[in-house]
Amino acid sequence: MNRNNFAAEIAIIGGTGLYQLDGFENIEQRKLITRWGEPSSELTLSRFNNSPVIFLARHGLQHNIPPHKVNYRANLWALKECGVKKIIAVAAVGGISAKMSPETIVIPDQLIDYTYGRKHTYFADDLQQVTHIDFTEPYSARLRSQLLAAAENALDGGTYAATQGPRLETAAEVKKLKQDGADIIGMTGMPEASLAREIDIEYACCALVVNWAAGCAGTTKIEHKEIQAIVDKGMLRVKSVLQNFMQHNQAGSD
Numbered sequence: 001m002n003r004n005n006f007a008a009e010i011a012i013i014g015g016t017g018l019y020q021l022d023g024f025e026n027i028e029q030r031k032l033i034t035r036w037g038e039p040s041s042e043l044t045l046s047r048f049n050n051s052p053v054i055f056l057a058r059h060g061l062q063h064n065i066p067p068h069k070v071n072y073r074a075n076l077w078a079l080k081e082c083g084v085k086k087i088i089a090v091a092a093v094g095g096i097s098a099k100m101s102p103e104t105i106v107i108p109d110q111l112i113d114y115t116y117g118r119k120h121t122y123f124a125d126d127l128q129q130v131t132h133i134d135f136t137e138p139y140s141a142r143l144r145s146q147l148l149a150a151a152e153n154a155l156d157g158g159t160y161a162a163t164q165g166p167r168l169e170t171a172a173e174v175k176k177l178k179q180d181g182a183d184i185i186g187m188t189g190m191p192e193a194s195l196a197r198e199i200d201i202e203y204a205c206c207a208l209v210v211n212w213a214a215g216c217a218g219t220t221k222i223e224h225k226e227i228q229a230i231v232d233k234g235m236l237r238v239k240s241v242l243q244n245f246m247q248h249n250q251a252g253s254d
């Protein structure tokens with residue numbers, strides 16, 4: 001399935017604030033077109049200490065694709081075609097529960113899907129048989145623990161609520177999400193995680209909390225410029241987590 005040397009076992013999907021990897025050697029960029037359409041951006045094949053990794057900017061390199069318009073099926077399929085077996089999905093999220101304060105890095109272990117109308121499965125048309133993937137544990141336990149080993153001070157576990165966006169939530173919506181058991185909120189965690197499972201790619205999320213969710217911790221309004229400052233600072237830490245991860249998980253080490 002690999003396309004002539006443009007291949008890696010590990011991929012990083014960058015979200016808001018992460019459009020390139022620092023300290024990685026970029027080898028080649030390629031525009032792929034899949035049977036599900038075009039991925040959000042060209043794929044970049046990079047190397048860290050000789051280990052290949054593929055990077056994809058989820059919202060496009062100019063950050064012009066909103067969460068509900070991302071072609072998740074094309075993104076994941078393109079990575080699969082490059083031989084990817086593990087995906088680290090980086091996401092900027094809002095914090096709901098008390099320990100999820102801005103600047104915290106969280107490796108969630110559960111999720112709840114509130115999105116709608118997204119093309120969320122590969123198993124819809126021309127089927128020979130109906131498939132229901134197991135999704136009890138939405139994130140790969142092995143990849144999560146590798147990520148936690150690379151991310152000093154990251155919080156281990158939490159429930160990610162995937163909302164539709166692109167608007168932020170009302171305070172009442174966040175109150176309801178909290179009652180449902182959500183700890184953090186983002187707009188891109190689904191269907192990315194379940195599509196990865198459908199095509200048998202290990203998937204884990206590295207979430208950076210960039211604001212208190214609406215109505216939490218006394219917030220009355222969420223200010224974009226405050227989020228931006230935390231994104232800028234926090235993504236530098238996320239980038240070093242990614243470097244640590246690569247350091248400890250060389251190609252083929254499994």
Ligand code: HPA
Pocket residue numbers: 092093094095163168169185186187210211212213214
């Ligand atoms: N809600 C949803 N998605 C987000 C938020 C939020 O508060 N912050 C960053 N992504």
